[in-house]
Amino acid sequence: MATAVQATVERENYLNHDYTLKSWLLTKDHKRIAILYLISITAMFFVGGFFAMLIRLELLTPAGDLVSSDTYNKLFTMHGISMIFFFLIPSVPAVLGNFLIPLMIGAKDLAFPKLNLASWYIFMIGATFALTSMLLGGVDTGWTFYTPFSTTYSNTHVIGTALGVFISGFASIFTGLNFIVTIHRMRAPGLTWNRLPLFCWSNYAASVIMVLGTPVVAITILLVALERLFHIGVFNPALGGDPLLFQHLFWFYSHPAVYIMILPGMGVISEVVACFSRKRVFGYEFVALASIAIAVLGFLVWAHHMYVAGISVYAALVFSLLSYLVAIPSAVKVFNWTATLYKGSIRYDTPMLYAFSFIGLFTIGGLTGVFLASLGIDVHVTDTYFVVAHFHFVMVGGMVVAYLAGLHFWWPKMTGKMYPEGWAKLSALLVFVGFNLTFLPQFVLGYMGMPRRYHAYPPEFQVLNVLSTAGASILAVGYVLPMIYFVWSLRYGKDAGPNPWNAVGLEWMTESPPPTHNFDETPVVTWEAYDYEHQPDEEVTVGR
Amino acid sequence: MAASDIEIAEHNLQHHFADMDQQRETSTFGMWLFLVTEIMFFGGLFCAYLVYRATYYQAFVEGSQTMNIWLGATNTAVLICSSLSMAMAVRCAQTDQRKMMVILLIVTMVFGAAFLGIKAVEYHEHWTHHQFPGPNFQFEGADAAGVSPQNVQIYFSLYWAMTGLHALHMVIGIGLVTWITIAGARGHYSADYYSPVENVGLYWHFVDLVWIYLFPLLYLISKKHGG
Numbered sequence: 001m002a003t004a005v006q007a008t009v010e011r012e013n014y015l016n017h018d019y020t021l022k023s024w025l026l027t028k029d030h031k032r033i034a035i036l037y038l039i040s041i042t043a044m045f046f047v048g049g050f051f052a053m054l055i056r057l058e059l060l061t062p063a064g065d066l067v068s069s070d071t072y073n074k075l076f077t078m079h080g081i082s083m084i085f086f087f088l089i090p091s092v093p094a095v096l097g098n099f100l101i102p103l104m105i106g107a108k109d110l111a112f113p114k115l116n117l118a119s120w121y122i123f124m125i126g127a128t129f130a131l132t133s134m135l136l137g138g139v140d141t142g143w144t145f146y147t148p149f150s151t152t153y154s155n156t157h158v159i160g161t162a163l164g165v166f167i168s169g170f171a172s173i174f175t176g177l178n179f180i181v182t183i184h185r186m187r188a189p190g191l192t193w194n195r196l197p198l199f200c201w202s203n204y205a206a207s208v209i210m211v212l213g214t215p216v217v218a219i220t221i222l223l224v225a226l227e228r229l230f231h232i233g234v235f236n237p238a239l240g241g242d243p244l245l246f247q248h249l250f251w252f253y254s255h256p257a258v259y260i261m262i263l264p265g266m267g268v269i270s271e272v273v274a275c276f277s278r279k280r281v282f283g284y285e286f287v288a289l290a291s292i293a294i295a296v297l298g299f300l301v302w303a304h305h306m307y308v309a310g311i312s313v314y315a316a317l318v319f320s321l322l323s324y325l326v327a328i329p330s331a332v333k334v335f336n337w338t339a340t341l342y343k344g345s346i347r348y349d350t351p352m353l354y355a356f357s358f359i360g361l362f363t364i365g366g367l368t369g370v371f372l373a374s375l376g377i378d379v380h381v382t383d384t385y386f387v388v389a390h391f392h393f394v395m396v397g398g399m400v401v402a403y404l405a406g407l408h409f410w411w412p413k414m415t416g417k418m419y420p421e422g423w424a425k426l427s428a429l430l431v432f433v434g435f436n437l438t439f440l441p442q443f444v445l446g447y448m449g450m451p452r453r454y455h456a457y458p459p460e461f462q463v464l465n466v467l468s469t470a471g472a473s474i475l476a477v478g479y480v481l482p483m484i485y486f487v488w489s490l491r492y493g494k495d496a497g498p499n500p501w502n503a504v505g506l507e508w509m510t511e512s513p514p515p516t517h518n519f520d521e522t523p524v525v526t527w528e529a530y531d532y533e534h535q536p537d538e539e540v541t542v543g544r
Numbered sequence: 545m546a547a548s549d550i551e552i553a554e555h556n557l558q559h560h561f562a563d564m565d566q567q568r569e570t571s572t573f574g575m576w577l578f579l580v581t582e583i584m585f586f587g588g589l590f591c592a593y594l595v596y597r598a599t600y601y602q603a604f605v606e607g608s609q610t611m612n613i614w615l616g617a618t619n620t621a622v623l624i625c626s627s628l629s630m631a632m633a634v635r636c637a638q639t640d641q642r643k644m645m646v647i648l649l650i651v652t653m654v655f656g657a658a659f660l661g662i663k664a665v666e667y668h669e670h671w672t673h674h675q676f677p678g679p680n681f682q683f684e685g686a687d688a689a690g691v692s693p694q695n696v697q698i699y700f701s702l703y704w705a706m707t708g709l710h711a712l713h714m715v716i717g718i719g720l721v722t723w724i725t726i727a728g729a730r731g732h733y734s735a736d737y738y739s740p741v742e743n744v745g746l747y748w749h750f751v752d753l754v755w756i757y758l759f760p761l762l763y764l765i766s767k768k769h770g771g
Contacts, residue, residue, distance in 0.1 A: 108560035111570045177577050185570045186560075215581045219588035223705065232677040232701035234592060239694040245595055249588050517559075 013416070013513040028113035029516055034099035035414070036120050041087050041095065042483065044127060047134075048082035049479065051075050056438075056472040059465045064456035072455035073140035074156065080143030085165050086127050088399055089257065092264035093210075094123075094175055096406045097203045099414060101179060103507035103514060104197050106188025106523040111181040112174075119174035126168030133160030142453070144254070147235035147246040151227040159225050166221045169214045172260075176210030179203055188506070190525035197505055197529050198287055202267030205291035209256040209263075209298060217253030220246065247309055251302035259298040261395060262362075263291055265402030266333055269355050272405050273337045275503040276352035277344025280530040283336045290329035297326045304373055308382050316375055323373035330366050334359060349501070350424040354405030357432045361397025365390060368443070383453070386446025389439045397435055404431065404482065411486065412500045416512040417493030423485045430478030437471025504535050556737045568739050575743040579750050582713075586754055589706050593761060596702065600695040606686060607699030608765035610675060612666060616763040619662050623752045626655030630721075634745040637738035642728060645741070649725040652748065656718045663711055670700070677701040703762055710758060713751045720744045 014031045024032060055075050058066040067075065098116065102109055110116050133139055139161040141150040150158050183196070183204050224246070226232050233239035235246045274281045281287055303311055303319040337359055346352070368390040371377045381387060412418055441464040446452075450461050457465070499508040504527075510519050527534070561567040597604050633648035674682035677697050686693040724744050727733065733741055 111560075112574060113558075113560070115574075173581050177574060177581070180577060181570055181574045185566065185573060211577060211581050212584055215585035216588045219585050223588075223592075226705060230676075230678050232705065233694075233697060234596075234701050234705070239697055240596075240600060240692065241698060242595065242599075245592060249591065522562075 011511060012515060013511060014516045015513050017516055028109070028117055030098050030102050030110045030113065030116055031514065033116050033120050034095050037090060037094040037098060037123070040124060040127065041090050044082050044086040047131070048079050048087055049476065051079035051082065052472065053476065055079060056469040058455050059457070060469045062457050062459045062462050067455060069455050070140065073453070074138035076453060077139050077142050078134050081130060081161060081165065084143055085168055086130065088261040088395060089172055090123065090175070091399065091403045092268060092406060093179070093203055093206060096268065096410060097179060097264060098175070100410060100507055101182060101200055101203060102186070103510065103518055104200055104505060105183065105186060105191055106506045106519060106525065107182065107186035108517050108519070110178045111186055112178050115174050116178055119171040122174070123168050123171035126164045126171065129167060130161050130164030133157035133164065136160070144250060145221065145224055147224060147227070147243045148237060151224055151235055159228055162221045162225050166218055166225070169218045172210045173214045176207035179207040180211065188523050188525055194285070195525055195527070195529050198270035198281060198284070199267035201288040202263045202270070202291040205295040206260045206263040208295050209260050212299070213253040213256045216249060220249040244306070244309060244311070247306050248303065251305045255302040255305060256298040258394065259294050261399045263294060265358070265399040266291065268402045268406035268409070269337060269358050271505070272351045272355040272409050273340050274530040274532065275501050276347045276349060276355070277341050278532045279340055279344045280528070280532060281336065282339035284529065286332050287336050290332045293329040294326060297322065297329070301326060304378070307375055307378050320373055320375050324370060327366065327370050334363055350421060350428055351405045351409035353425060353428040354401050354408065357428065358398060358401045358405060361393055361401060361435065365393030365397055368393065381446050383451055384446035385442040385450050385452055388452050389442035389446060392439050397439070401431065407482070409501070412496030413507060413512050413514070415490060416496055417489045418496050418500060419489040419493060420485050423481060427478050427481035430474055430481065434471050434474030434478050438468050438475055439471070441465070441467045502535065504531050564736060571739045571743060575746050579746060582750060586709070589702065589709065593702050593706065596698050600691070600698060602689065603691040603695035604699045605765050605767055606689050606691050607696045607703065608763060611763045612669065613763050615662055615666050616759050619659050620755065620759050622655050622659050622662070623755050626652050626659070627749055627752045629655065630745050630748045634738070634742050637728070637733050637741040638735055640735045642731060642733070646725055646729050649721055649728065653718055653721050653725070656714055656721070660711060660714055663707065675700050677704065706758055706762070710751065710754050713754070717748050717751050720747065
């Protein structure tokens with residue numbers, strides 16, 4: 001009788017200890033804040049996706065017939081702003097990082113729980129500003145807010161949107177600050193830097209960029225707003241102000257921001273590849289330090305966005321060389337993941353399928369980045385679809401795929417439930433096929449000379465554009481499916497148990513979902529990261 | 545240590561820290577990191593200043609000539625004094641002299657308010673002389689000096705943006721000092737738990753330090769030096 005009662009009484013965890021709305025909105029628990037972020041950025045992802053859909057529909061035919069050119073300008077601007085500032089930047093750090101970093105280092109919470117909650121509220125205020133501006137009629141400056149168009153000529157809601165970006169930047173700063181302090185000060189006994197999971201290393205590197213870069217774009221955007229409000233003219237050529245200075249300041253953040261968007265994704269891939277090859281990540285130290293190298297080098301390459309903007313040839317040469325250098329640590333990571341697979345006991349579960357997608361797509365995205373870093377090719381393809389295809393390979397083929405890999409990998413930990421494996425594999429396949437069909441044709445289009453940011457194009461480009469739009473519709477199905485089956489799994493999914501993948505790492509050594517305080521006793525770490533050699537290779541039955 | 549001090553310390557230990565030392569080190573580390581982000585925040589403006597000062601040096605000289613050096617110098621002295629009283633307040637917090645700490649914090653606030661008062665006088669002067677960027681900007685004597693009034697306007701844009709942002713930080717700083725003064729008067733701090741006082745102190749010193757750079761850069765541009 002007593003055992004029967006025990007079996008029906010669920011252990012208290014972070015989800016079921018309190019169900020009130022207040023307990024969610026005032027929570028200081030990093031796990032609950034991660035869930036709040038998950039819901040918010042998923043909404044923003046579908047807002048951005050909606051704009052993308054309209055863009056692709058417009059480009060189905062050569063004539064600009066679905067929307068006017070002004071509307072089209074607004075569509076790509078709002079697509080970029082929603083996706084970059086309100087989805088990609090917070091995606092892996094604010095959701096998975098928030099949830100996992102304390103668990104992975106054996107801490108009870110992040111160093112500053114109130115700051116963590118504040119960051120979510122700040123993010124929501126920023127998102128409200130941006131969304132309100134969109135509803136009032138939108139903004140058409142491009143996500144880059146280039147001056148003097150944004151300061152003097154645009155008649156759209158620049159200030160509201162800029163304030164939204166400015167405010168959400170502080171959410172990012174607070175998240176980054178919290179991660180750095182937490183990883184320095186809150187690690188469990190025995191968890192040295194050399195034993196730290198690579199997910200923590202890469203989020204640490206991304207946090208360094210958030211902390212050092214975001215304030216610069218904040219002041220830059222503030223100056224744009226001041227210029228619109230008070231006509232102070234710092235970037236206004238009519239007064240002798242320099243629009244190039246805006247571009248320098250903007251890209252000083254916004255290029256490193258690309259690494260905020262990719263480094264945490266690389267961390268996810270390291271975890272997933274090690275788990276499903278059942279091997280230690282090959283060259284752990286090099287992968288860890290490559291993250292730091294990318295963060296440091298990332299600050300020295302910003303002007304490669306400005307080759308044709310009128311910077312000096314000598315500056316362009318130096319920035320070109322430095323941009324090539326970023327390829328080295330990135331390649332170190334790709335080669336080391338591949339070497340990890342070598343002679344591993346590979347299992348083809350959904351997170352691993354996404355990881356394979358990532359390695360392939362990121363390699364293409366990265367290598368085309370090397371093309372763009374070289375001056376001659378860049379001049380030829382500047383502002384064409386080649387550039388669009390390149391950064392979507394990194395941002396979508398890289399970060400979104402890594403985010404999905406991470407969500408599938410840790411969903412059992414976050415919710416205690418397994419998602420339906422068959423549907424998940426199908427969606428991974430759809431994402432891969434749909435993505436390639438969408439963006440591979442754009443490389444060709446760009447190389448043939450189709451410029452970006454126009455709502456009409458010459459008829460000879462139509463076939464490739466139709467392919468791209470067809471791919472986007474497949475991609476859309478691939479993104480909607482996980483949302484449906486993740487929600488479905490909350491109610492109908494099988495119980496996952498503490499460690500469904502038989503993975504190593506402190507986060508797998510506590511319950512699923514974890515209790516509010518994460519660990520009953522603070523763990524003491526005496527082993528290396530990814531110690532799969534000593535992990536009993538038992539047949540995993542739970543949830544499969 | 546008195547029994548009440550131990551109670552203050554235990555009361556203030558948050559659940560996710562092992563002990564007070566870890567908590568104190570963590571919060572101070574966080575504050576330093578926050579100040580790094582502040583440096584980067586102001587850094588964007590300093591960068592713009594450097595670029596335009598190099599490009600329009602003569603216009604910057606003309607703009608700088610309109611500054612009231614005596615008011616600026618007084619304000620510099622006021623802020624240095626406020627930093628001294630702030631540093632002494634932190635020391636008092638560490639050594640459990642609560643009454644003295646509260647007095648010194650109030651002194652710090654008075655200095656801070658004096659700074660903002662003097663700054664307001666200066667702003668008023670500039671405003672009445674149309675030295676505020678925008679459609680109503682006027683600058684007499686630009687032609688005589690052979691510089692474009694529009695370039696002088698860029699100097700004033702940066703002047704207002706930089707000192708305005710600094711003044712905003714002063715207002716926030718006074719708010720923070722008010723908060724720790726009230727908490728200190730109620731006996732919330734002890735030799736075992738003074739992190740908030742220390743961290744607000746760090747912030748205050750940082751804001752002072754920004755002014756130490758702003759004063760020479762905006763008020764004391766040399767007429768003789770060529771660039």
